[in-house]
Amino acid sequence: MSFDLPEPALDASTHQTLPTSQNVLQPLIPAFDVVGLTFAYGNHKVLEDVTIAIPPRQVTAIIGPSGCGKSTFIKALNRIAELEGKVQVKGRVEFFGQNIYHSRVNLNQLRRQIGMVFQKPNPFTMSICENVAYGVKLLGRPSRDKLDEIVEGALRGAALWDEVKDNLNKSALGLSGGQQQRLCIARALAVQPKILLMDEPCSALDPIATMKIEELISSLRQHLTIVIVTHNMQQASRISNSTAFFTTDETRIGRLVEFGPTARIFMEASHPSTRDYIEGRFG
Numbered sequence: 001m002s003f004d005l006p007e008p009a010l011d012a013s014t015h016q017t018l019p020t021s022q023n024v025l026q027p028l029i030p031a032f033d034v035v036g037l038t039f040a041y042g043n044h045k046v047l048e049d050v051t052i053a054i055p056p057r058q059v060t061a062i063i064g065p066s067g068c069g070k071s072t073f074i075k076a077l078n079r080i081a082e083l084e085g086k087v088q089v090k091g092r093v094e095f096f097g098q099n100i101y102h103s104r105v106n107l108n109q110l111r112r113q114i115g116m117v118f119q120k121p122n123p124f125t126m127s128i129c130e131n132v133a134y135g136v137k138l139l140g141r142p143s144r145d146k147l148d149e150i151v152e153g154a155l156r157g158a159a160l161w162d163e164v165k166d167n168l169n170k171s172a173l174g175l176s177g178g179q180q181q182r183l184c185i186a187r188a189l190a191v192q193p194k195i196l197l198m199d200e201p202c203s204a205l206d207p208i209a210t211m212k213i214e215e216l217i218s219s220l221r222q223h224l225t226i227v228i229v230t231h232n233m234q235q236a237s238r239i240s241n242s243t244a245f246f247t248t249d250e251t252r253i254g255r256l257v258e259f260g261p262t263a264r265i266f267m268e269a270s271h272p273s274t275r276d277y278i279e280g281r282f283g
């Protein structure tokens with residue numbers, strides 16, 4: 001793994017803000033500033049020279065054909081890709097100004113701030129309440145009342161509270177697929193992340209459950225930065241502010257082709273391969 005710049009690992013919550021004319025505090029820096037990222041599992045290069053600045057408090061959709069490295073890209077953003085084996089990383093990934101590949105980065109703290117929701121809902125084999133409280137208890141020992149408050153807040157935040165409030169001690173495995181996915185979102189929210197990475201979170205869900213997750217994403221973006229991988233072009237156009245199109249060629253190495261406001265990417269993409277992909281001509 002290569003680390004470009006030696007610098008202290010700071011707490012990302014210390015990033016600077018400035019008041020705007022509307023007197024609203026706006027972050028000055030991207031949520032993720034990725035420069036020249038090249039990523040390999042062992043010697044298998046999957047991404048090359050990806051440069052992208054992901055805006056804060058927006059939804060960014062990552063689209064592209066199967067195998068172009070979309071999941072790998074988001075798993076490189078919270079360094080969970082390396083849990084799957086040896087990886088090689090070149091380039092720079094800054095999270096609110098911190099180089100996350102610096103050797104002194106606290107990975108637990110990093111991953112707490114960058115939550116992740118996967119394709120298949122993966123609730124733990126425990127009660128609904130224990131699922132949401134799980135990460136909170138790992139971080140400290142809140143009082144019972146505080147924990148109850150956090151669990152309720154996270155379940156409300158994930159638009160699940162009304163459906164489960166009378167069954168908090170029942171097994172999470174008894175929930176429907178869509179409810180399980182919202183429970184996983186609640187579990188991620190409970191530790192107050194700054195970012196939510198979502199890897200095709202609706203691909204295992206029916207249209208109604210998908211609609212609920214999309215509504216949830218739209219409400220969460222007021223407070224959170226969301227990066228979502230999706231194969232569903234309509235979903236990307238409905239819920240995202242910005243879209244990044246990745247693709248690969250005969251080398252099987254993924255590259256970022258184009259990134260910009262979703263409306264522009266969908267209406268007048270600059271690159272022919274982006275237009276071909278969006279219009280369903282390949283992928």
Ligand SMILES: Nc1ncnc2c1ncn2[C@@H]1O[C@H](COP(=O)(O)OP(=O)(O)OP(=O)(O)O)[C@@H](O)[C@H]1O
Pocket residue numbers: 041044046064065066067068069070071072073084085
């Ligand atoms: N843990 C891993 N070890 C080795 N190779 C991997 C690993 N995970 C993914 N790959 C390889 O990396 C490449 C990109 O995979 P990735 O899942 O990131 O693509 P993707 O665009 O998300 O694909 P899909 O849309 O099909 O989910 C593929 O060739 C895949 O086989």
